[in-house]
Each structure stands twice: as C-alpha cells, then as structure tokens.
Amino acid sequence: MPHEKLNNCLKDQVMTSKLTLLAGAFAALLLVGAADDASAKGKKDKATKAAGATAALAALDPDKDGTLDLNEAKTAAGAVFDKLDPDKDGTLDAKELKGRLSKKKLAAADPDKDGTLTKAEYLAEVEARFKAANKDNDGTLDAKELATGKGRKLLRLITP
Ligand SMILES: [Ca+2]
Numbered sequence: 255m256p257h258e259k260l261n262n263c264l265k266d267q268v269m270t271s272k273l274t275l276l277a278g279a280f281a282a283l284l285l286v287g288a289a290d291d292a293s294a295k296g297k298k299d300k301a302t303k304a305a306g307a308t309a310a311l312a313a314l315d316p317d318k319d320g321t322l323d324l325n326e327a328k329t330a331a332g333a334v335f336d337k338l339d340p341d342k343d344g345t346l347d348a349k350e351l352k353g354r355l356s357k358k359k360l361a362a363a364d365p366d367k368d369g370t371l372t373k374a375e376y377l378a379e380v381e382a383r384f385k386a387a388n389k390d391n392d393g394t395l396d397a398k399e400l401a402t403g404k405g406r407k408l409l410r411l412i413t414p
Pocket residue numbers: 315316317318319320321322323326
C-alpha cells in the first residue's frame with residue numbers, strides 16, 4: 255500500500271472510531287436524560303397523588319381533624335350513591351356506576367348476583383376498602399393512607 259493511501263486509510267479508521275465514540279456518548283446522554291425524566295415524573299406523580307389525596311380529604315372531613323373515619327367515608331359514599339342513582343330505584347347498575355367499579359369488582363360486591371348494587375352493598379364495599387387502606391388499623395385514614403393505591407380505590411367510591 256502506498257504511504258498516502260495507508261495514511262488515508264488510518265485517518266478513516268480514526269474518524270470512524272471517533273464517530274462511534276461520539277455516538278456512544280450521545281446515546282449515554284440520552285439515557286441519562288430519560289432516566290432523569292422518569293424519576294422526575296415519578297416524583298411528580300407522587301406529589302400529584304399526595305396533593306389529590308389531601309384535597310379529597312379536606313372535602314371529606316367535616317370535623318376537620320385531618321383524617322377520614324369510617325362514618326365520614328360512609329356519609330360521603332351515601333351522597334355519591336344518591337348522585338349516581340338518578341332514577342332513585344335504590345340500586346346502581348354497571349352503567350350508573352360509571353366505571354367506579356370494574357365488572358369483576360361489581361360481581362364481587364354483589365352477593366345476591368342481581369347485577370346491581372343496593373346502597374347497603376355499596377357501603378359494604380366502601381367499608382372493605384376503608385379497612386384495606388387503613389394500614390395502621392387506627393380507625394382513621396390520613397392523607398398518606400389515602401394517597402396509596404388502596405386509599406385511592408376507596409376515594410373512587412366516595413368522591414363525587
Ligand atoms: Ca374526620
């Protein structure tokens with residue numbers, strides 16, 4: 255190989271490896287950026303959920319003691335039930351529930367299997383979710399407990 259050609263060939267190789275390095279560095283930057291975004295999003299989600307739970311709690315807590323007790327949850331649930339039952343026949347069917355309960359959950363909460371929930375059945379489901387969300391078993395739910403997955407499942411049934 256003539257000297258010049260060899261030189262060019264080497265230059266090409268150096269260029270290629272530099273480009274590969276650059277591409278690698280760029281990809282790494284992108285990855286770091288994506289990871290940052292994901293953790294920022296996670297934090298934001300958590301903050302949003304906590305803020306949502308705090309706001310929901312404020313609306314559900316007539317005695318303003320900063321926690322939700324079972325009576326308060328049931329009172330709120332009763333109001334939601336009445337609102338969802340515009341034909342006032344005392345039962346909610348899947349359509350009236352508007353996705354607050356999945357089909358499976360509706361079936362589980364409906365022991366007489368007539369496809370609708372009476373207020374008593376609805377309140378029993380509320381009580382079960384309240385207990386599931388009340389991790390420390392102190393009889394009340396605070397904003398932190400309401401922000402958990404189980405807490406939000408309860409909120410779905412008791413917030414307008
Ligand atoms: Ca309260």
